[in-house]
Amino acid sequence: MKKYLSAVMIATLAIACSPKEEETTVDYTTLSDAERLEVAKKIAHETIMVDGHVDLPYRMKVGGFTIQREILDVSVRTDGGDFDFPRTKEGGLDAPFMSIYIPAGLQSIPGASKALADSLIMMTERLTTTFPDKFAMAYSPADIEANFEKGIISLPLGMENGSGLEDDIANVEYFYKRGIRYITLTHGTDNLIGDASYDTTSTYGGLSEFGEQVVTEMNRVGIMVDLSHVSDNTFRDALSVSKAPIIASHSSVRKFTPGFERNMSDELIQAMAKNGGVMMINFGGSFIDSAYATGTAKVREHLVNYMVENNMSRTDSAFEAYAAEYVASNNPFPTVQRVADHIDHVKDLVGVEYIGLGSDFDGVGDSLPTGLKDVSMYPNLIAELLKRGYTREEIEKICYKNVFRVWKDVEDYAASQK
Ligand SMILES: [Zn+2]
Incomplete structure (x- = not known):
């Protein structure tokens, strides 16, 4: 006969109680690593988990997903890549933003960026119509909640590079209607909207005049403004133009990668928090540790x-x-602990309300940290946060509540403009 409940059983029982009760009864820091991982897995599966950036559409394009011949079929376990349905389920991921990624090289060919965006959106839609019991489109937090209840993976859409808008402001509303819910203003080089972090040209010294119109129009129709990939000046300009909170869909903390403008400085993190936004931490090796x-x-x-x-x-x-x-x-290779260091830093600087996850899975090659190599491994990160004393409520904020808050604010602002 058991004389006592094991710590993990107590923790598991506590999870069944309301989060408030749980926080007063459970100290996750006292569990063993194995026990904590079990709790983390349970939290990952019971909580909606949103990832701000997964590069599956472009991987499907390169791998040749077609409806007739599924050369790359992510409904089953795949050999390569970081994402597929079975591993998504293992990791407790529910809503990976599908990156509609447009290479900057297409910017010089009129019409090519918009055409590629359309084809990547269609490819993602085809995934949901081919496997409707596994994947579904999602255009709002409410859609994600409804899909989550049914155990179906939501595929919300984010456009990585505003070049897809070409030079036509009407394309903002066009892409809203196609389902795009965030637009990363730039990618690797300056575009018509503004300056990019990897480009030293400084074409406009920040956001262009067209870029200001784009941000205002995104606010009006209800598309989140994504400031990953932009230069510091574009970041500041976009923050001052936007009437709604912004996101950084896949950016980490510059303090750990000095000189790497693609990550966010403390000054920008503070400005983002003041705006009520959210930064979704990128897991890529060069994003989380310059030693890598x-x-x-x-x-x-x-x-x-x-x-x-x-x-x-x-x-x-x-x-x-x-x-x-x-x-x-x-x-x-950095480790999962290093990713938690980034989360700690943002929490200490501005609070846990401004943190999300934006792995960049399928987009950063094999640079990923030990313990976070693919979508099956989010519980390792949750376990590390529990070890550091994060509460379940704080973890839920990081997994989805913070990005849902921003998304709803953006929806509300757009509704107020009608
Ligand atoms: Zn990117």
Whole structure:
């Protein structure tokens, strides 16, 4: 006969109670790692989890998803990539924003960016019509809640690069009607809307005049303004123009990656919080630790030297085997703890109300941290947050409540303009 309930049983029982009761009864920090992981898995499955940025549509495009021949079929477990239905279910992910990603290289070809956006949207829609018991479109927090109740994965749409609007302000409303619910104003280079973080040209010194119109029109129709990828000046300009809270769909904290403008400085994080927005933390190795970027360059250099010294080519099986092992044991992959460090930093600086998750899965190659390699692994991050004393309520805010708050504010503002 058991003399006492194990800690994990107590924690599990407590979860069945209301969050208020639970917070007074459970100290997750006292559990063992294994017990905490079980609690984390339960929370991941009971809580709606939104991810601000998953690059599946572009991966499907490259992998050739078609209705006749499903070359890349993500309804079943896939060999490569970070996302598929079984792993999404394992990880407790419910609403990954599908990135309608438009490469900056298309910006010089009139019409090409809009055409690609349309085709990626259609491809995502086709996924939901092909597997209606697994995936569904979602155009609002209410849609996500309804799909969650049915156990169906929601696929909300975010357009990564405002170049898809071409030079026509009417396309903002067009893409709202096509289901786009956020637009990342720029991608890798400056576009008609404004300056990008990776581009040093500084075409406008921030947001362009057209960009100001775009932000105002996005507010009017109810599309969230996404400030990942923009330059600091564009970020500040867009914040001052936007009448509704903004998001950063996949950006991390610059403090851990000095000089990397793609991440957010403390000043921008504070400005974002003042605006009531949310920053969704990117998991990519070079986003969460600058030591990764320098370390991985050294690994590459060693491998090139090894190849030359041993008279091998990149495709030799002996070289491939050596490289795989060398990378696995020498690449300085960050860990899930490092991602939690970013969350801690934002929480300490402005509060837990402004944090979300924006993994960039299927978009950052194999740079992902140990313990967060694909969509099945969110519970590892939740377990780490529990270990650091985060409450269930705080974790729910990070998983979906914060981004839902922003999204609803954006919906409300648009409704007030009708
Ligand atoms: Zn991106």
